[in-house]
Amino acid sequence: MNRILVAGAGPVGLTAALALARKGFPMTVLESGADLATESRASTFHPPTLEMLDDLGIGDELHERGLLSPTFAYRDRAEGLVALLDLAVLAGDTRFPYRLQCEQSKLTPILRTRLLRHDGCEILYNWHLAGVTQTPAAVTASAADGRSARGSWLIGADGAHSRTRRAIGAGFEGITYPERFLVASTDEELTAWLPDLASVNYVFDPVEWCVLLRTPDHWRVLLPTPSQTPDALEYARLDTRLRGVFDPGRPWRIAHASMYRVHQRVAAAFRVGRVLLAGDAAHVNNPLGGLGMNSGIHDAVAYAAALASGDEGAIDAAATERRRIALEYVQSVSHQNYERLRATDPVARAAHLESLRAVAADPVRARESLLRSSMIAALRPAVGGPA
Ligand SMILES: Cc1cc2nc3c(=O)[nH]c(=O)nc-3n(C[C@H](O)[C@H](O)[C@H](O)COP(=O)(O)OP(=O)(O)OC[C@H]3O[C@@H](n4cnc5c(N)ncnc54)[C@H](O)[C@@H]3O)c2cc1C
Numbered sequence: 001m002n003r004i005l006v007a008g009a010g011p012v013g014l015t016a017a018l019a020l021a022r023k024g025f026p027m028t029v030l031e032s033g034a035d036l037a038t039e040s041r042a043s044t045f046h047p048p049t050l051e052m053l054d055d056l057g058i059g060d061e062l063h064e065r066g067l068l069s070p071t072f073a074y075r076d077r078a079e080g081l082v083a084l085l086d087l088a089v090l091a092g093d094t095r096f097p098y099r100l101q102c103e104q105s106k107l108t109p110i111l112r113t114r115l116l117r118h119d120g121c122e123i124l125y126n127w128h129l130a131g132v133t134q135t136p137a138a139v140t141a142s143a144a145d146g147r148s149a150r151g152s153w154l155i156g157a158d159g160a161h162s163r164t165r166r167a168i169g170a171g172f173e174g175i176t177y178p179e180r181f182l183v184a185s186t187d188e189e190l191t192a193w194l195p196d197l198a199s200v201n202y203v204f205d206p207v208e209w210c211v212l213l214r215t216p217d218h219w220r221v222l223l224p225t226p227s228q229t230p231d232a233l234e235y236a237r238l239d240t241r242l243r244g245v246f247d248p249g250r251p252w253r254i255a256h257a258s259m260y261r262v263h264q265r266v267a268a269a270f271r272v273g274r275v276l277l278a279g280d281a282a283h284v285n286n287p288l289g290g291l292g293m294n295s296g297i298h299d300a301v302a303y304a305a306a307l308a309s310g311d312e313g314a315i316d317a318a319a320t321e322r323r324r325i326a327l328e329y330v331q332s333v334s335h336q337n338y339e340r341l342r343a344t345d346p347v348a349r350a351a352h353l354e355s356l357r358a359v360a361a362d363p364v365r366a367r368e369s370l371l372r373s374s375m376i377a378a379l380r381p382a383v384g385g386p387a
Contacts, residue, residue: 005151012279012296013157014111019304026120044290066102069199077205083360132167162281174265271319283326288337
């Protein structure tokens, strides 16, 4: 029995499945949806993730669908552009010294097509994992409708509300942020209004901080929104808030808007017996810095290498290391990004903006900072210093 099961056909589950299929394992992906998700969610690929996806043979296709983002910007609502960080200083550290802006919903169909080219690989839709049982030699996933699937291992990549995580009894401690995050996609060309925008812009403000992101299809504006206000009120005042970013003297053209709660949580264990947790099933964080999907893809690739080695010690070590990185790097960097965007103390704010200007102006410090924000330091501490 060398078939491996994966719960969830999101970016993480499909990456794990493709990586293992390429190593010769028959794969069964169990997906509760009727098809792949089409929601616009994560949209930034960092350099190490691009390297991993390129190693899986899909780098070119992903690049064809995405936008190269060689720089990103820190801005202040009042002052405008503060600092532009150029990932070109990472040219000696990665073969992809830039971010690629591309929605995760463009990645998953590429992964699916490649996976299904491998003999013995399948995706079963409308398959809602409800329970997991295991013996020392095998694991069985069962669906709510009585079906079951058996494999030598199960990778639980079934998202933030993971049933796999619950089935193995792993806690999911952490915090929920007080505000909700409102994301508006717009057909407006923001560089016509703000010509010095980069493709990714973090905008500091004690009250109305925001993120402006370009994707291949839209610009996206992410705004914090109070915890308890009615959704209808928030959508009704969205245009007024967008006009605070730039006022064209008419309403913004909004293609889509959605609001969601954001958590910082890490599963108590990433491995229990023959079950491994990956991606949002294992760890969730705020979207500031674009670390969620990226670190989930890193989990998938690390697990595939360890499982292919057949070495129990290597599998254990991969789960332990990915949990360490989730706790020490992903949680801390994403939370620090949140705290800095919304900092209220004027002295601390001014000092931070000044330090960003100094970092951008010094290639050595810029490289150090970018090794961390681009996730290279998390994966290769020897290169970037401790994560
Ligand atoms: C609204 C929203 C906006 C986001 N924006 C950003 C962003 O801007 N930047 C960023 O970095 N991250 C963002 N994220 C987070 C990012 O989308 C996730 O980190 C990423 O999707 C994780 O991938 P995943 O494959 O682990 O999980 P998911 O993408 O959630 O995929 C899980 C899959 O499992 C399936 N599934 C669920 N339950 C079961 C079950 N019981 N049985 C079988 N299948 C099941 C689901 O249908 C889904 O296909 C956002 C998340 C949300 C919800």
